[in-house]
Amino acid sequence: MKPYWRRFAVASFFMLIVSITSGATAMIIQPVLDDIFLNKDETMLALLPVAVVLIYLARGVGRYLASSQMQVIGQLAIRDIRNGLFSHIQSLSLDFFSKRKTGQIISRITNDVYVIQDSVSIVVYDMVRETMTMLVLLGVVYYHNWRLATVALIIIPFSGLLIDRLGKRLRVVSRETQEAMADLNAMLVETFTGIRVVQAFGMESYEVEKFDRVNHTYFDKMRRTIKINELTSPLLEFIGAFGIAAIIWYGGTMVMEGKTTVGAFFSFIMALFMLYAPVAKLSRVYNKIQQALAAAARIFEIMDIQPTVRQAPNARLLPQLTQGIEFKNVSFRYDTDDETSPGANALNNINLHVEKGMVYALVGPSGAGKTTLVNLIPRFFDVTGGAILFDGQDIRDVTVASLREQTGIVTQDVFLFNDTIRNNIAYGQADAPQEAVETAARAAYAHDFIIKAPNGYDTIVGERGHKLSGGERQRLSIARAIMKNPAVLILDEATSALDTESELMVQKALENLMSHRTTFVIAHRLSTVLNADRIVVMDGGEVAEQGRHQELIDQDGLYKKLFELQFRTAMDTINANQRNHTAP
Numbered sequence: 001m002k003p004y005w006r007r008f009a010v011a012s013f014f015m016l017i018v019s020i021t022s023g024a025t026a027m028i029i030q031p032v033l034d035d036i037f038l039n040k041d042e043t044m045l046a047l048l049p050v051a052v053v054l055i056y057l058a059r060g061v062g063r064y065l066a067s068s069q070m071q072v073i074g075q076l077a078i079r080d081i082r083n084g085l086f087s088h089i090q091s092l093s094l095d096f097f098s099k100r101k102t103g104q105i106i107s108r109i110t111n112d113v114y115v116i117q118d119s120v121s122i123v124v125y126d127m128v129r130e131t132m133t134m135l136v137l138l139g140v141v142y143y144h145n146w147r148l149a150t151v152a153l154i155i156i157p158f159s160g161l162l163i164d165r166l167g168k169r170l171r172v173v174s175r176e177t178q179e180a181m182a183d184l185n186a187m188l189v190e191t192f193t194g195i196r197v198v199q200a201f202g203m204e205s206y207e208v209e210k211f212d213r214v215n216h217t218y219f220d221k222m223r224r225t226i227k228i229n230e231l232t233s234p235l236l237e238f239i240g241a242f243g244i245a246a247i248i249w250y251g252g253t254m255v256m257e258g259k260t261t262v263g264a265f266f267s268f269i270m271a272l273f274m275l276y277a278p279v280a281k282l283s284r285v286y287n288k289i290q291q292a293l294a295a296a297a298r299i300f301e302i303m304d305i306q307p308t309v310r311q312a313p314n315a316r317l318l319p320q321l322t323q324g325i326e327f328k329n330v331s332f333r334y335d336t337d338d339e340t341s342p343g344a345n346a347l348n349n350i351n352l353h354v355e356k357g358m359v360y361a362l363v364g365p366s367g368a369g370k371t372t373l374v375n376l377i378p379r380f381f382d383v384t385g386g387a388i389l390f391d392g393q394d395i396r397d398v399t400v401a402s403l404r405e406q407t408g409i410v411t412q413d414v415f416l417f418n419d420t421i422r423n424n425i426a427y428g429q430a431d432a433p434q435e436a437v438e439t440a441a442r443a444a445y446a447h448d449f450i451i452k453a454p455n456g457y458d459t460i461v462g463e464r465g466h467k468l469s470g471g472e473r474q475r476l477s478i479a480r481a482i483m484k485n486p487a488v489l490i491l492d493e494a495t496s497a498l499d500t501e502s503e504l505m506v507q508k509a510l511e512n513l514m515s516h517r518t519t520f521v522i523a524h525r526l527s528t529v530l531n532a533d534r535i536v537v538m539d540g541g542e543v544a545e546q547g548r549h550q551e552l553i554d555q556d557g558l559y560k561k562l563f564e565l566q567f568r569t570a571m572d573t574i575n576a577n578q579r580n581h582t583a584p
Helices: 002-027 029-038 042-091 094-098 102-144 146-153 156-193 195-200 204-256 262-303 370-375 400-405 421-425 434-443 447-451 470-484 500-514 549-555 558-582
Strands: 324-332 347-355 359-363 385-390 407-411 488-492 518-522 534-539 542-547
Touching (some): 002 042, 029 262, 042 262, 102 146, 146 204, 156 195, 347 542, 421 470, 434 447, 434 500, 470 500, 534 549, 542 549
Parallel strands (some): 407 488
């Protein structure tokens, strides 16, 4: 609330007006009964109706202005919380996303923030207004008769104990409910993302049943929340009935004995009934606050997470690469979130020197550490041992932005935004001229299919680029990399998922992209890296061999075994196809 204290002060002023009108409504009962109905006072008969209209006019204006201000404050607060949360998540390292489901993260930004929105815009309004109203009405009842007031209010401590107990239980259940909603969101994201696989395997019914189970879990948690919420008011009303019963008996006795007037007694009763209303409403406010606290705890769990990749306080800009990149005794271990079992190293004591403009191919069996190694270059993760040096400078001593500005990545799993072709190519350079975008597209052999699209460069590619073929998506990602013009290029299985024709086009585009750049190529098909300046063979997180193709063949080691295995597999496939074609 602190950033919006001026708005809040204005809202509080009008809430005070609303509270005062509540007290005035209770106070006016006495002159209505005593002066008009009992004493037949014509002056009061003329004045009191006008007073009632003015009271409710002030009440209506005050309520509108206070409520609208608080609603705006609530929306401002939620806007800032959501922006802050999203901005913080953007700053977190990749290991944060690898440990959490996308739907659960989305739930923190949407559902949990929405729960807090309710507390800021409505609960704070009700809490302040009802507290003011309660204090004004307390003044009224004590003004009329302090003895009756004390008898009536003796039940409030018991009500407070009940509210506190139910509220704490509600916070626990509310957190469970929000976690169940996060699981629901996670399942939706997973199912919709993998809908092709679901339909291809005919698993629609299975997914529906799984969703029904998760949805029922959320329903069950929500039902418990409703029960606790709805139990509060009836219990408070029942407890309040004892106070009202005592007042009717004690106050009625005082009227009969002439110790107070009928008007004063009814004014007191009116104020008392009005006093119980804000008490009951404050109990609901307390319950809402407990739900908001549960949501806030989940939000600030995320806000309190610090990125594992941090920029040094005195980080410098990274100059343009002029000599090369060195991996110096590099080791890396993934964080398992288990201090007692940290896990084995994914990389062990890697030493490589990559000269500027050279093409280094990383090959080896799955799980050898190839992708892990290249992910360390743009600091998606930080080394746990050793250092990576650009022109002799540790990349941890330079700004992350300047490091990643010199790094371009093209992967097998291409990600395109649900935006125009132009904006996908010029991602990060929104003000780039159209000529530069088209030049990049031509270099990626993408211009021809782009101009044939319905709206050319303004064609929307669909979510993850589903309106395009695999080869077209890959060429757009290459055009995006060309547009960035990085000094260091990482190609992670960039052609492995393509058919032969698409692969030829993409390979031509890659040749343009790789020209005069320091390039790391990860490839399982060894035929694609035969002409690399150096082939690094990795096995078990270590460098097993390195050299040019023929040198590695002559060494008669792991590379030769992998190459012969792939060659033999390819020949077996060709022979099998020939037999199938010549079979009678």
